[in-house]
Amino acid sequence: MSGQIGELDERYLWHPFTPQRDWDADDAPVIESAEGTDLIDEAGRRYIDGVSSLWCNVHGHRHPRIDEAVRDQLGKVAHSTMLGLTHAPAARLAKRLVEIAPPGLRRVFYSDSGSTATEIALKMAFQYWQQQGGPHARRTSFVTLRDAYHGDTLGAVSVGGIDLFHSAYGPLLFDAHRVTPGDAGELERVIAAHASEIAAVIVEPLVQGAAGIRVQPPGFLRRARELCDRHGLFLICDEVATGFGRTGTMFASEQERVAPDFLCLGKGLTGGYLPLAATLTTERVYEGFLGPAEEARTFFHGHTFTGNPVACAAALASLEAFEREATLLRLQPKIRLLGELLEEVAGMDEVTEVRGLGFMAGIDLGEHDPALRLGHRVTLEARERGAIIRPLGDTVVLMPPLAISKADLVRLVTITAESIAAAHASAYGEAPRELHPAAQAASAERAARAA
Ligand SMILES: Cc1ncc(COP(=O)(O)O)c(C=O)c1O
Numbered sequence: 485m486s487g488q489i490g491e492l493d494e495r496y497l498w499h500p501f502t503p504q505r506d507w508d509a510d511d512a513p514v515i516e517s518a519e520g521t522d523l524i525d526e527a528g529r530r531y532i533d534g535v536s537s538l539w540c541n542v543h544g545h546r547h548p549r550i551d552e553a554v555r556d557q558l559g560k561v562a563h564s565t566m567l568g569l570t571h572a573p574a575a576r577l578a579k580r581l582v583e584i585a586p587p588g589l590r591r592v593f594y595s596d597s598g599s600t601a602t603e604i605a606l607k608m609a610f611q612y613w614q615q616q617g618g619p620h621a622r623r624t625s626f627v628t629l630r631d632a633y634h635g636d637t638l639g640a641v642s643v644g645g646i647d648l649f650h651s652a653y654g655p656l657l658f659d660a661h662r663v664t665p666g667d668a669g670e671l672e673r674v675i676a677a678h679a680s681e682i683a684a685v686i687v688e689p690l691v692q693g694a695a696g697i698r699v700q701p702p703g704f705l706r707r708a709r710e711l712c713d714r715h716g717l718f719l720i721c722d723e724v725a726t727g728f729g730r731t732g733t734m735f736a737s738e739q740e741r742v743a744p745d746f747l748c749l750g751k752g753l754t755g756g757y758l759p760l761a762a763t764l765t766t767e768r769v770y771e772g773f774l775g776p777a778e779e780a781r782t783f784f785h786g787h788t789f790t791g792n793p794v795a796c797a798a799a800l801a802s803l804e805a806f807e808r809e810a811t812l813l814r815l816q817p818k819i820r821l822l823g824e825l826l827e828e829v830a831g832m833d834e835v836t837e838v839r840g841l842g843f844m845a846g847i848d849l850g851e852h853d854p855a856l857r858l859g860h861r862v863t864l865e866a867r868e869r870g871a872i873i874r875p876l877g878d879t880v881v882l883m884p885p886l887a888i889s890k891a892d893l894v895r896l897v898t899i900t901a902e903s904i905a906a907a908h909a910s911a912y913g914e915a916p917r918e919l920h921p922a923a924q925a926a927s928a929e930r931a932a933r934a935a
Contacts, residue, residue, distance in 0.1 A: 488827055489509075489514045489526070490509040490510040490512075490514070491509075493509035493512075494509045494510075494594075497509075500761055501934045503536040507540075513525035513529065513531065513867065513872075514526045517546075518533070518546055518818055519543040519545065519546060520545065520546075520887070521533050521544045521545070521884065521885045521887060521888045521889070521892060522545075523537075523545070527782075529840060529870070529927060530870060531867065531870055531871055531872045532799070532870060532871040532872065532879070532884070532888070532892055532895060532899070533545070533872055533885060533897045534866070534871045534872055534882055534883070534884055534896050534900070535872065535873055535874050535881055536752075536756060536855055536883050536884060536885045537756055538751075539631060539693065539725055539730075539751055539752075539883050540750075540751035540752050540754075540756030541752075541755065541756035541803060541885040542728055542729065542752045542755045542756055542805075542806075542811070542885060542886050543755050543802065543805045543809070543811065543885065543886070543887045544885050544887040544888075545780075547755065547801075547802075547805060548804055549804065549808075550754075550755050550757055550798050550800050550801040550802055550805065552799050552801070553797045553798060553800065553801035554757065554758075554794055556797065557573065557793055557794045557797035557803055558794060560793070561791065561793060562792075562793070562794055562832040563789065563794070564690070564793065565788070565790075566790045567790075570794075571793050571796075573793045573794075573797045573799075573800060574594065574791040574793065574796045575797030576796075576800055577592075577693040577796045577799050577800050577803075578591075578592035578819075580800060580803050581749070581762060581764060582764070584597070584734055584803070585735070585747055585764050586735060586737050586738060586742065586743035586747065587743050587765040588743045588767075588910035589743065589744075589756070589765060590746050590764075590765075590766060590767045590770070591764065591765050591766070591767065591769070591770045592762050592763075592764050593608075593764075593765070593783070593785075594760065594761065594762050594790045594791035594796075595761045595762070595763065595765045595787055595790055596759045596760060596761055596763055596789050596790070596792070596795075597635065597750055597759060597761050598634075598635050598722075598724030598725075598748065598750030598751060598785055598808075599634070599635025599636050599637040600635070600637065600761055600787065601635075601639045601722075601724060601729065601748035601749060601750050601761035601762060601763050601801045602634040602635050602639070602643075602686070602720070602722050602724070602748045602763075602776050602786055603612065603635065603637045603639040603640050604748075604763040605684075605686070605720045605722075605746035605748050605763050605765075606626065606639045606640075606643065606683075606684070606686070606720070607639065607785060608746065608763065608773075608783060609626075609683045609684040609720065609745075609746065609769075610623075610624060610859040611783065612683075612718075612769055612772045612773070613683050615772055615773070615775075615781055616772065618749070620679065622680055622681050622683060623680070623681060623682055623683040623770050624683060625658075625659065625660065625661060625662065625678065625681050625682055625683065625719075626642075626643050626660045626661070626682065626683060626684055626685070626686055627644060627661045627662075627663060627671070627674055627675065627678075627682055627684075627685040627717075628643040628644075628645060628660045628661070628662055628663070628685075628686050628687075629645065629647055629662070629663055629664070629687055629688070629692065630645045630662050630664055630665060631645045631665060631695035631696075631698065632644055632645045632646075632686070632687075632692060633645075633649070633688070633692070633693065633694030633695060633886075634648055634666075634686065634688075634724075634748075635724070636649075638653065638656055638657060638769060638923070639658075641653055641656075641657055642657040642658045642659075642660060642907065643686050645662060646694060646695065646740075648877075648886065649694075649910070653738070658920040661678060661682070662829060665692055665695070665698060665700055665704075666700040666701045666704050667835045668703070668704055668708070668711075669706040669889070671707070671711060672707075672709060672711055673842030673870040674747050675711050675715055675717065675752070676715075678885070679715040679716075679717065680931065681717065682715070682717050683717070684712075684717055684718035684719065684720050684745070684746070685708055685711075685712055685717055685718070685719050685720065686720040686722060687705065687708060687712050687719070687720070687721060687722065688721075688722050688723075688726065688739075689705050689721045689723060689726055689735075689737045689742070689744075690705060690726060690731055690734040690736040690739060690740075690841060690843050691725070691731060691736065691844055693725035693726070693844065694725075694876060695847050695876075695926075696839075696848070696876050696877070696879040697839050697840055697841075697845060697846025697876075697879065697881060698839065698846075699839055699840070699841050700932045702740075705721075705736075705737065705739070705742050706740040706742055708742075709740075709742045709743075709744070712745075716892055718744075718745040718746060718769075719736075719745050719746070720744060720745065720746040720748065721736075721742070721743075721744035721746070721747050721748065722748045723736060723747055723749055724747060724748055724749065724751055724761070725751060725844075726844075727747075727749050727750075727751070727752055727753070728749075728752030728753065728755075728802075728806075729752070729806070729811060729812055729815060729842075729843070729886050730752065730842055730843055730844055730883070730886075731841050731842035731843075731844065732812070732815065732816065732819055732841070732842035732843070733812065734806075734844075735747070736841075737869065744770060744821050745766055745768075746763060746764070746765050746769075747761055747763070747764040747765075747770075748761070748762075749761060749763075749764070750762075752800040752802075753799050753801030753802070753860045754795050754799045754802055754907070755798060755799070755805065756885075757795075758792070758794060758798050759789070759792075759793035759795060760791075760792065760795035760798070760799055782820070787841065789823065791883050795866050805822075809887075811886055812886075815886050815913060817844075817845065817889065817890075818843070818886075818890060818893055819842055819843060820927065821890055821893055821894070822840075822843065822845065822882075822893060822897070824839065825893070825894065825897040825898075826838045826845055826847070826897065827899065828901070829847055829900065829901050829904075830847075832905070834849060834850075834904050834905060834908040835847055835848065835849065835850075835851040835904065836848045836849065837893050840881065840882075843879070843883060843884060843886060844881075845882040845883070846876070846879045846880070846881055846902070847879065847880040847882070848878070848879050849862075849878040849879070849904065849908075850881065851878075852878055852911070854877075856911045858878050858908070858911050859875030859876070859877055859878045859880060860875065860905055861910060861911055862868060862875060862880050862900070862903045862907040863875060863903075863905055864907075865902070865903035865904075865906045865907045865910075866899055866900060866903040868903075869899040869902060869903060870895075871895075871896050871899040871900065871903075872910065873900060873903075878902065880900060881927060882897070882900060884896055917922075
């Protein structure tokens with residue numbers, strides 16, 4: 485029971501992406517603290533953070549060096565504006581980001597969420613062509629992939645394609661050309677037909693996250709880059725979800741040796757600590773915004789907390805942790821282990837498909853009556869067993885922190901398998917059937933440990 489916090493929550497809070505009528509705060513764990521890759525509720529129960537606190541945690545919680553960097557910065561200044569002033573954490577972080585980003589990305593524009601990072605890329609691309617003038621000023625539209633997700637602000641929603649999230653706002657949105665993800669032929673046809681009025685192509689490189697962890701065929705991103713080059717269009721890579729090691733390399737674009745014109749970063753940028761996002765672009769784009777003040781080539785965009793120094797200090801410490809702890813190197817055997825564990829899950833009767841890349845996995849439960857809320861039931865079952873996961877409809881998502889131990893990774897997948905079986909049984913009023921062998925082994929191991 486959450487007691488007082490539950491009462492306050494129900495009286496005063498409104499939760500994101502949550503059907504509030506069915507929201508029962510007393511049923512939700514009140515997270516009080518964390519340790520490594522575990523979240524701990526006010527009753528002291530521990531849960532594996534199976535979706536990295538919404539896909540952002542990288543090195544675990546309360547990482548000593550990131551904590552220290554945040555404390556050090558708090559001893560200096562918590563916030564000062566980037567309008568008319570500058571500060572060391574923002575400047576140093578910009579240098580580091582340019583060093584690790586795909587080649588050619590030389591300028592960093594900060595904001596505070598993944599949505600603003602993509603919104604900024606769209607606005608910059610649009611404004612760049614307007615300022616080029618002549619026939620270029622006709623480049624006002626965007627090409628996006630069906631089922632894309634780029635955030636919840638209106639520009640980001642306009643290039644988004646998940647009907648459930650986006651259709652309510654239809655009249656507020658601008659049109660975009662939509663292409664089937666992975667279909668290079670269709671992309672080529674759409675670009676060829678409309679090239680002179682397209683500002684940019686926007687993609688989630690290699691994997692569409694919110695669409696249900698949908699992996700694109702190899703070569704698609706490279707082809708998109710070639711088509712943009714051929715027709716003189718910008719390529720925007722939204723690496724808000726895939727960035728910072730999620731797909732096994734620092735950025736997904738690297739895997740196809742693609743350097744976009746705009747790179748959108750968020751989530752894992754601070755190791756998942758604080759709200760900070762960045763839009764990186766080329767010197768060519770930057771120079772398109774230079775000119776005498778009276779020409780108003782300024783990029784008219786900025787948020788109060790743009791480039792917040794505490795968040796930048798956390799991001800610098802996170803990037804340092806990637807180096808010191810060889811995070812990406814140590815991730816590789818865990819990616820292989822996750823793949824092996826998921827092969828077993830794919831064999832379950834209740835599972836129709838398992839998809840994934842790196843440390844992003846989607847487990848499809850097939851077609852079910854939405855009223856059964858099967859994915860949601862899996863979440864509740866997993867919570868009982870000590871893991872926090874969150875589905876996308878009836879796709880169960882696993883996206884653990886990169887720092888998770890092999891033992892906890894095994895535990896997370898076995899809890900998930902067990903929870904899928906239990907949720908299915910409860911949804912269809914069956915007695916829980918015999919568990920998946922991996923889940924059985926995990927239960928036995930847990931029981932032994934508890935004894
Ligand atoms: C690819 C992608 N872009 C943008 C966003 C939006 O990020 P935020 O929730 O920080 O606004 C997300 C969030 O899941 C995402 O997956």
